[in-house]
Amino acid sequence: MKQKIAVLTSGGDAPGMNAAVRAVTRTGLFHGCEVLGVMRGYDGVINGDFLPMQLGSVAGIINRGGTMLKSARSEMFRTEEGFAKAVQNLKNNDIDVVVVVGGDGSMAGARKLTAAGISTIVIPATIDGDMAGTEYTLGFDTALNTIVDAVNKIRDTAFSHDRIAVIEVMGRHSGQLALMAGLACGAEVILLPEMQMNMDELCEGLVRSCKRGKAYSIVMVAEGVGRGRDIAELIAQRTEFSPHVTVLGYLQRGGAPSAVDNIMGSRMGAAAVENIMQGKLNCLIAQRHGEIATVPYALVQDYQPQVDYSLYELASILATGEK
Ligand code: F6P
Numbered sequence: 625m626k627q628k629i630a631v632l633t634s635g636g637d638a639p640g641m642n643a644a645v646r647a648v649t650r651t652g653l654f655h656g657c658e659v660l661g662v663m664r665g666y667d668g669v670i671n672g673d674f675l676p677m678q679l680g681s682v683a684g685i686i687n688r689g690g691t692m693l694k695s696a697r698s699e700m701f702r703t704e705e706g707f708a709k710a711v712q713n714l715k716n717n718d719i720d721v722v723v724v725v726g727g728d729g730s731m732a733g734a735r736k737l738t739a740a741g742i743s744t745i746v747i748p749a750t751i752d753g754d755m756a757g758t759e760y761t762l763g764f765d766t767a768l769n770t771i772v773d774a775v776n777k778i779r780d781t782a783f784s785h786d787r788i789a790v791i792e793v794m795g796r797h798s799g800q801l802a803l804m805a806g807l808a809c810g811a812e813v814i815l816l817p818e819m820q821m822n823m824d825e826l827c828e829g830l831v832r833s834c835k836r837g838k839a840y841s842i843v844m845v846a847e848g849v850g851r852g853r854d855i856a857e858l859i860a861q862r863t864e865f866s867p868h869v870t871v872l873g874y875l876q877r878g879g880a881p882s883a884v885d886n887i888m889g890s891r892m893g894a895a896a897v898e899n900i901m902q903g904k905l906n907c908l909i910a911q912r913h914g915e916i917a918t919v920p921y922a923l924v925q926d927y928q929p930q931v932d933y934s935l936y937e938l939a940s941i942l943a944t945g946e947k
Contacts, residue, residue, distance in 0.1 A: 627657045627720040627900055630674065633691040634665035634698070634726035634733065637877055638749040638763025640885030641691040644725045646682040647893025648747075653679060655901055660719070664694045665726070666701035666733055669710040674717060686886055689766070689879045695726075701733055711740050721905055723896050725749050728756065731908065735921050743905040747892045751877055754798035757924035758910035762892070764801065765884040767794070767876045771805040775842060778870055779809075786839035788830060788859060788867035792852030793844060794876050799931050801876075802846035807939040812841040814939055815855065817848030818931045827862040833944060834865075843867070891916050 631648045633641045645661065652659040661675040662668040675681070675693075685692045700706030714722065714737070721743040724734040727750035734744035748755045753764035771793055782789040791811075795801040799816025806814035812833055815821055830841055843859070845852045856867040881889070892909045895916050899907065908919045912927070919927070937947050 627652075628660070628718055629657050629721055629723060629897070629900060630660045630662050630669075630714065630717070630719045631677075631693070631723040632662035632665050632668060632725070633693045633695045633749070634724055634730035635695060636727065636750060637690045637695045638751050638761070639689045639766035639877075639879060639881035640762030640889035641695075641725050641749050642682075642685040642688055643881060643886040643889025644747050644749065644762060644893040645691065645693055646686055647890045648723050648896055649677045649682045650679060651894045651897035653677075655897060657897070657900075660717070661693050662722075665696040665730070666698035666710060667696045668693075669713055669722075670698070670700050670706050672713045672717070687880055689877075689881060691725075697729065698733075707736065707740075711737065711742060714742050721745060721900050723747065725762070727752065727761065728754075731755070731924070738906045738921065745896045745899060745905060746908045747889075747896055748908060748910065751801065752795045752798050753800040753804075754795070754929050756929070757908045757919045757927050758912070759914070759929065760888060760911035762885055762889050763877070763881075766879060766882040767801060768804055768808065769882050770876050770879055771801070771872060772808045774870070774872055774875065775805070775809040775811075775844075779840075779842060782840040782842065782868070788841045788843060788856075788865045790843045790845060790852045790856045790859070790867045790869045792847055792869065792871040794872070795846045795848055797848045798929075799846040799848060800929065802844050803931050803936060803939070806844035807935055809842055809844065810943050811844040811939065812838075812943045813843040814936065815843070815845045815849045816931055816936070817846055819936065821849060823858050823862065827859055829944060829946065830859065830865065831863060
């Protein structure tokens, strides 16, 4: 049956969101549905900022980072008044289902809509790679590659000047991005919010490394641990080193999506529409056991992504010869 689908992107933008919007739009049109793009996430729902989507509306976006629909962390949507207006707007526009592309906060918003009688589907997207219910979130792979690329450049300088390079990476409360980036970059030290930090041990390790003949080191700090600047200061206080700090910041969220993110965005976007056509609503489109899967909201909490401690140990052994 022909459906009227609204698609929005919400929360921190993530490379691969455009691929998902494109896939929802084009798969929806392929099935004879009407598709509306909502500008600026839940703010757009409240303001009735709807854009009729045609095949051409999503032309030339798959290669672009960010999101063509723009995004927001809507404060209004959290208010009773804003939420009521959002629900009313969706009803007034005869929307059958809202596809929300975003992270945990965005999924919470979608679930709230579902509880209010509006059908929703969530496509997971955040560079943090830490959403309940899914092994993969759009944007993670691109951000990872961006970090590796940046650290490779910083390493040239760290090596040339025998310096310690402290790199602060995003991830909010999660260390997934820092761990995988640290492993991929060969970082000597990786600091994760999920693990206890021992500053004395860390500094002793850097000194040992130096004595072994390695005069430069990469220290990867997840932002959930604290600021890279503070870590650098602690190292400077306890050792002879003068670490240099780089906060990668929004650099990690931007840029052309990797092939992985575009493929996942395309597959998840199409899967969302296939679900709608089969009447499977109020669920997360996830990656589980490497496959695209549908997880009803009620079961999302059953799977919590966790940092893989064996990878943490591996990174340490490979970089320093020590656990
Ligand atoms: O969730 C994605 C993320 O980039 C986090 O890694 C970071 O902590 C946060 O968003 C930054 O939020 P804002 O977009 O408000 O700067």
